[in-house]
Amino acid sequence: MDRVLAAEPAAEPVKTPAPTPPEPSLRPRHRVTAWAAGLLLPVPALLTACRLLGTDAVTPVPQLLSLLPWCAVPAALGLLLAAAARRRALGAVAAVVLAATLWTALPYGPDATGAHGPVVARLRVLASNVEFGEATGALVTTIRRERPQLVFVSECDRACGRTLTTAFAEELPHYASVEADGSAGSVILSAYPLRDWRMLPSAMGMPGATAEIGGRSVRLQLAHPLPPLPGQVHLWKRELGLVEDAAAHEGPLLIAGDFNASQDHAAFRSVLDAGDLHDAARLTGASRTPTWPMEGPVPPYVQIDHVLVSEDFTARDTRFPDLPGTDHRAVVTDLDLHTGR
Known part of the structure; x- marks a missing residue:
């Protein structure tokens, strides 16, 4: 019987893998x-x-x-x-x-001061830019409602100064002022006796004085440096530098007003650091509350009005009332002054 040889199956052709297409470029x-x-x-x-x-x-x-x-x-x-x-x-x-x-964007600085010792005085501070005196009437109403013991007023022209010192001759009989027109005028009204009046050499009035509060000598300084407009940034830095020098004061210190600067400006933080100062808004959980601009198509977006205090104070509350007639909100803060020992 013939042997039949089985045919070997034909080898399958080797398949070459198709080349990987390049990744498509961004649509x-x-x-x-x-x-x-x-x-x-x-x-x-x-x-x-x-x-x-x-x-x-x-x-x-x-x-x-x-x-x-x-x-x-x-x-x-x-x-x-x-x-x-x-x-x-x-x-x-x-x-x-x-x-x-x-x-x-986090608040700058600690949320408490190092104040210690008993409280020797409780006081309310109000700071306001009245925009060339236009908001003087609204400020008078606010002072009567809030009843502060210290008032710092920027852009208070001659008429504004006369109105305030006359209207509050009994409640706030002591004052230190720069009598000038337009934005150069300013005044500090005080329920406490004032002495050692001095003015920082600036384009807009920045008076200062020492008040006797609760048996302690407290240095008061109004701040109102030029704004950082193009072409005068160097002047803005120089005048904030004057405020920084005033902040290096030994003893209780209170600086308030329109700083034309926020916590995001290095020149403002230098003021805080020079005197170990604290923004009352930061101490009371109101940091970043916008105070400017209150007029015009743009809503307020930055806090440039401040009340700064030394380690001798604690802050209980801060609020920002609107004043018709000015492009700034006012700042009202309640403070406690401690013995420091």
């Missing part, structure tokens, strides 16, 4: 989204860097630093757009910028 929509994210980040990054480095730099940085807390909005939007565009590196940068912006 046009994603490219636009990535560009939009990139355009949102430089301003928050610049301002946050200046804040962290402790510099006010030059125009337009000092002006834009007033908006620093609000820069968290474009930074967050940049992060969302970077994620939508699937750009990991850009998203990481946006996340860092957002985190840094949020960190710098």
Whole structure:
């Protein structure tokens, strides 16, 4: 019987794997989204860097630093757009910028003073910019309602000064003033006797005096430096430097007024640090409450009106009444003065 040899099966052809197609480039929509994210980040990054480095730099940085807390909005939007565009590196940068912006938005300084000893006096302080005297009538009404023992008034022209000293001749009989027209005038009204009157050499009146309160000599200083307008930033820094020098006072100290600066300005933080001062708004949980601008199409967005106190004080409450006729909110704060021993 013939042997039949089985035919070997034919070998299957070797299949060459198809080449992996290159990753598609970003779609046009994603490219636009990535560009939009990139355009949102430089301003928050610049301002946050200046804040962290402790510099006010030059125009337009000092002006834009007033908006620093609000820069968290474009930074967050940049992060969302970077994620939508699937750009990991850009998203990481946006996340860092957002985190840094949020960190710098935290209130500056401790939330309590180191005051100790019994309370020797309780007092209420009111600070207001009346805008060339236009809000004098509203301020008179506010003083009568709030009944403060100390009042610091910026942009109080001659007519404003006469009105206030006459209206409160009994309640606040002592005063230190700079009698001038327009924004150069200012006055401190006091229920306590004043002595050692001095004025800081500035474009707008910044008087100071010493009051006897609860058996302690308390230095009072009104602050109203020039605003950081383009072309006069150096003057703004110089005049805040004068306030900083006044802050290096030994003993109880109270500085109040329109500082034309927020906690995001290095020049303002230098004032706080020079005298170990505390913003009453920070001490009472009202930090970042906007006080300017109260007129015009833009809502208030920055706190530039402050009451600063030394370690001899504690603060019980701070509020910000509106005054018709001025572009600033007033600041009213209740303080306790301690013996310090």
